[in-house]
Amino acid sequence: MNAFDIISISSGLDLSxxxxxxxxxxxxxxxxxTAAVEEVEERVVExxxxxxxxxxxxxxxxxxxxxxxxxxxxxxxxxxxEFVMVVVKVxxxxxxxxxxxxxxxxxLRVGFEGIGLSWHNxxxx
Numbered sequence: 642m643n644a645f646d647i648i649s650i651s652s653g654l655d656l657s658x659x660x661x662x663x664x665x666x667x668x669x670x671x672x673x674x675t676a677a678v679e680e681v682e683e684r685v686v687e688x689x690x691x692x693x694x695x696x697x698x699x700x701x702x703x704x705x706x707x708x709x710x711x712x713x714x715x716x717x718x719x720x721x722x723e724f725v726m727v728v729v730k731v732x733x734x735x736x737x738x739x740x741x742x743x744x745x746x747x748x749l750r751v752g753f754e755g756i757g758l759s760w761h762n763x764x765x766x
Contacts, residue, residue: 668731670746672757675723678702681756685715685727688752692745705732711745727757 674681685704689696694706694713706713712732719725729749750760 670729670749671726671761672753672759673720673724673726673761674756674758676725676756677723678717678719678725681717681725681727684753684756685717688749689713689715691752692748726761727753 676684682702682704685706686696689704689706692706692708694708697705697707699705699714702717704715704717706715710733714730714732716728716730717725718728750757
């Protein structure tokens, strides 16, 4: 995590649009949490399993969620003690990113209720 990641939490200061393709925001969601890293990891595994994803723990602490041709990567970054940022990215969707967007982001968001303090994407309230 670097200063750019922290600044991007504030939508008013987010400069990622200058450096990333316009579709990037639709392929990634971020939220913050005051839960412990271990608790967030457990929730990612639980939600992924409940939604039918095969869970794969990656080196470096990331968690992969695989369902058919859809591959998500959840990175849990400790910003400060008792404050983490979770970045969920669509790594591959077999060309069906738009379909993933419309159908599945809300399912993930509902799964993280109670642990997600705040979502940090302009199109997600």
